[in-house]
Amino acid sequence: MPKVSDAHLAARRRQILDAAAACFARDGFHRTSMQDIVRESGISAGLVYRYFEGKDDVIAAIVTEWHDQRQVLATGTVDSRVAAYLDYLRSAGDPAAAARLRLGVQIWAEAVRNPRIRELARRNVDDPRTAVAAALAGVPLAAGIDPGALARVLISIYQGLQLQTTWDETLDNEAYVSTVAAVLMAVVDPAPPAS
Amino acid sequence: MPKVSDAHLAARRRQILDAAAACFARDGFHRTSMQDIVRESGISAGLVYRYFEGKDDVIAAIVTEWHDQRQVLATGTVDSRVAAYLDYLRSAGDPAAAARLRLGVQIWAEAVRNPRIRELARRNVDDPRTAVAAALAGVPLAAGIDPGALARVLISIYQGLQLQTTWDETLDNEAYVSTVAAVLMAVVDPAPPAS
């Protein structure tokens, strides 16, 4: 049974996915041809189809494994939860994350028109949102603020930062983050007591 | 000089652009074929090229004329400025605006990879942002909040709402808007005096 090691198979798959992610971040899903991925990966055209059923399958795999590894933790003091969220925002300013941010925007667009991708992409947004909502539990908030809606707003603040970062190199991440910090200061814990 | 009226020419151009916008909102720019636009518009294939140089030119025209007609006004009392912004958010919840929101997300994705589109799209974001920044001038803000950065955050809050609205039909626009209202209440005018 001549077969190559599982590690080799996994590495090949990774090789394809990495090349695809780079192409997709650069040109979007539908302006990237299979030949582009083949060229970028250094693999032959036919071999891709031993690892993926087709281009749509490659796209789905990319979207599936796309999620921010960063976790907005629900534990710890209120201050530490806020600090974790602010770090989450700060990470968007890291130049090394630029390709990842661009790929994310492409996924947004694909999610709008492709139900299968939308299901996958929603998980990548719903999970952080419920995590944020959970982190807000027990946090004293200013009057009129719904925790679930505020979680959505905090996600928006990240999404908008992601978008604006991708196409505006003049954006000052630090100023953005510290202003969000000041806003949270005003919204969270208006009266200092609570747990 | 047998020629048709200028009004007729303008109407034909509009007919093509409306069809293109509908297709682009549904399928994105690069999954929409010229045949799709031809079919949707009820016009022949060749005629499109008498009004536009090619597909890229149609895309550029769509992006050029895409901007929220709503103006976040810089005049009036602080309360009226806040109310105008909240109406801006509310407008995203209007089902009639759904196609426009989807088209906007497609434009975001195209702006990431196409410099010409990015220039056009940035104008559609920079203009509201500077308008918001201008509206914030003279408004008393909580400590640590930079007006320019806050303007970006407010744009983000709209962009995130736009995105989440397009792919999550369970989103409660009213709850979102009223929570943003409460946040603004906490951030703006912390000490009641000022002009």
Added chain:
DNA sequence: TCTAGAAAAATGGACGCTCGTTCATTATTC
């Protein structure tokens, strides 16, 4: 007012090209 005809508007089949995908073949592995 009617009509002939020149000029522009509009058509849609055809063209070359690129796309995603396949498969007969070769190279590699155990």
Added chain:
DNA sequence: GAATAATGAACGAGCGTCCATTTTTCTAGA
């Protein structure tokens, strides 16, 4: 040397675009 990994030329389909042709429009002469 048998089974799998890997190749890359080739295929049909569909793309954006063009252009020979037909239809419509407006003017000029009667």
